Amino acid sequence: MPPINPLPDSSKRSEEKRIEALRVNDADAWRDFYLEVSRIFIPYALQRSSISEDDAYDVFQEAMIECSLKIKDGRFQFQGKPVTAYAFTICRYRWINFVKRQKPTDSYQEWSLEEDNPFLDDETESTPSSIQDWADPAHLWGDETVEADLQALQRAKDELSDTCRTLIECFYVEEKSLAECGIRLGIQEGSAKVKRFRCTQRFRELYLTYRKKE
Amino acid sequence: MSLSEESISQVGAYVNNQMNTDERLDFERLLDQNPELQQELQIQRELKQGLLWLKEKERFQQIHQELRAQGVLPQTPQSEAKQVAFTPRPEAGLKRWYGWAAAASLVLLVGLGWLWLRPVDTGAQLADQYIHATKSAPSPIDEGEDRLGTPLPTTQLQQDSLQLQQAVALLQSGQVETALSQLKPLTQHITNHWNASAQWYLALAYLKNQQSQQARILIDSIAETTGHPYQREAHQLAEQFAHQTAR
Numbered sequence: 129m130p131p132i133n134p135l136p137d138s139s140k141r142s143e144e145k146r147i148e149a150l151r152v153n154d155a156d157a158w159r160d161f162y163l164e165v166s167r168i169f170i171p172y173a174l175q176r177s178s179i180s181e182d183d184a185y186d187v188f189q190e191a192m193i194e195c196s197l198k199i200k201d202g203r204f205q206f207q208g209k210p211v212t213a214y215a216f217t218i219c220r221y222r223w224i225n226f227v228k229r230q231k232p233t234d235s236y237q238e239w240s241l242e243e244d245n246p247f248l249d250d251e252t253e254s255t256p257s258s259i260q261d262w263a264d265p266a267h268l269w270g271d272e273t274v275e276a277d278l279q280a281l282q283r284a285k286d287e288l289s290d291t292c293r294t295l296i297e298c299f300y301v302e303e304k305s306l307a308e309c310g311i312r313l314g315i316q317e318g319s320a321k322v323k324r325f326r327c328t329q330r331f332r333e334l335y336l337t338y339r340k341k342e
Numbered sequence: 343m344s345l346s347e348e349s350i351s352q353v354g355a356y357v358n359n360q361m362n363t364d365e366r367l368d369f370e371r372l373l374d375q376n377p378e379l380q381q382e383l384q385i386q387r388e389l390k391q392g393l394l395w396l397k398e399k400e401r402f403q404q405i406h407q408e409l410r411a412q413g414v415l416p417q418t419p420q421s422e423a424k425q426v427a428f429t430p431r432p433e434a435g436l437k438r439w440y441g442w443a444a445a446a447s448l449v450l451l452v453g454l455g456w457l458w459l460r461p462v463d464t465g466a467q468l469a470d471q472y473i474h475a476t477k478s479a480p481s482p483i484d485e486g487e488d489r490l491g492t493p494l495p496t497t498q499l500q501q502d503s504l505q506l507q508q509a510v511a512l513l514q515s516g517q518v519e520t521a522l523s524q525l526k527p528l529t530q531h532i533t534n535h536w537n538a539s540a541q542w543y544l545a546l547a548y549l550k551n552q553q554s555q556q557a558r559i560l561i562d563s564i565a566e567t568t569g570h571p572y573q574r575e576a577h578q579l580a581e582q583f584a585h586q587t588a589r
Contacts, residue, residue, distance in 0.1 A: 143353065158401075158405065159405050159408070159409070162402065162405050162409065163405070163409055163414060163415070166409075166415055166416055167416050167508075167511040167512075167515065168504070168507055168508060170415075170416040171507060171510060171511055171514070172416075172507050173417055174418055181417060181418045185406070189399070189402050189403070189406065192398075192402050193395055193398040193399055193402060195396070196398050196402075197394060197398065204520075277388060277392055278392055278395060278396065281389070281392035281393065281396060282396060285393070285396070296393065297393065297397070299354065299357065299358065300354075300389065300390045300393050300394075301390075301393050301394055301397050302355075303358050303359070303360070305360065305530065321351065324351075324354070325347050325350060325351055328350070328354065328386070329350070332386075332389065333388060334383060335385075335388075335392075336385070
């Protein structure tokens with residue numbers, strides 16, 4: 129297990145390599161990382177709250193998604209501490225919010241959750257990569273709102289044709305150029321551009337329709 | 343909607359960071375003046391972020407299923423098996439089974455005798471009962487005389503807590519040697535709830551590792567320490583151990 133204090137130089141290099149492997153979506157790196165963080169967070173959450181194992185894993189997976197997006201788009205910058213500490217902090221933040229939603233009036237629970245934070249120290253609070261900065265869901269689009277939008281998105285995506293789904297994922301998720309997306313579909317760049325416009329419009333309309341109804 | 347196809351395509355390129363510097367600056371000037379374009383940008387950003395989220399969710403669900411199938415994910419302890427009510431068999435037709443029952447009883451008796459007398463890994467079995475039990479949490483502010491240790495800088499407390507969590511997870515997953523190497527440094531100075539708890543888990547790790555003597559010394563020490571978070575469990579374990587040894 130990596131130490132939780134700032135790493136010595138030799139460990140920093142291996143940690144940087146690890147983060148790079150995560151950033152480029154190395155499957156083994158992500159599997160090991162998932163397992164390692166789950167072994168820290170799940171027992172931690174189960175001991176300190178009445179959360180069920182299923183809920184703990186739901187919170188954990190959402191935190192891992194957030195962590196993954198921030199590693200890949202550069203919002204996470206390595207500052208000498210292990211990336212597992214970063215992931216754990218996000219897990220913990222989300223877990224606290226979950227517990228507070230379940231038991232908003234339990235003041236002792238709130239006290240013990242806020243106090244027992246193994247990563248909270250003076251240095252962490254004052255730097256730009258503070259816990260609040262790391263784990264602020266507003267860095268994506270908010271916490272509760274995400275659930276409703278994701279459902280609308282999933283419904284909209286399910287109703288798209290296979291071609292549209294492929295094109296939209298190629299463009300928006302993989303960030304490929306229209307030429308590359310066109311090659312994948314066996315069409316010219318110009319046709320891919322027109323198709324992408326139509327598919328995006330269709331996707332957009334479906335999404336807005338489902339989002340309005342909720 | 344009055345935005346042209348070209349404008350909407352530009353929004354897509356902007357969201358994907360596929361514009362060069364000049365293109366981006368020109369587009370941002372247009373954005374400042376066009377609320378409809380700003381709205382389209384917001385929607386496409388939501389679409390993109392949502393798609394990314396769904397993709398990652400799918401990936402982690404797959405990883406989770408693979409790891410669960412391998413049995414390596416941390417879990418809560420299994421609940422005790424349900425007690426099934428014994429319903430006596432009907433009397434009719436029992437007599438013809440008496441011969442078989444007698445033979446089966448003899449085999450069972452011999453088997454049990456062998457199990458009783460053969461050397462068993464008593465320590466590891468006892469340790470397993472406690473390793474997966476719910477861990478003791480620190481009390482709220484406690485000014486009593488028996489409170490273990492003196493107030494420490496918060497960082498040390500937090501480090502000890504996390505290191506203990508890591509060690510317990512290793513122990514629960516069967517990595518006893520690694521757990522031992524993590525627990526020993528934690529128990530060098532008993533000054534807070536976490537390194538007191540580490541003593542207990544070190545005792546369990548010794549048991550699992552068939553180091554009974556070291557385990558017994560620790561267990562006895564914990565059982566005699568008033569205010570230790572696992573004093574009661576240590577008493578219980580010491581009694582069980584004594585009972586097992588006396589057989």
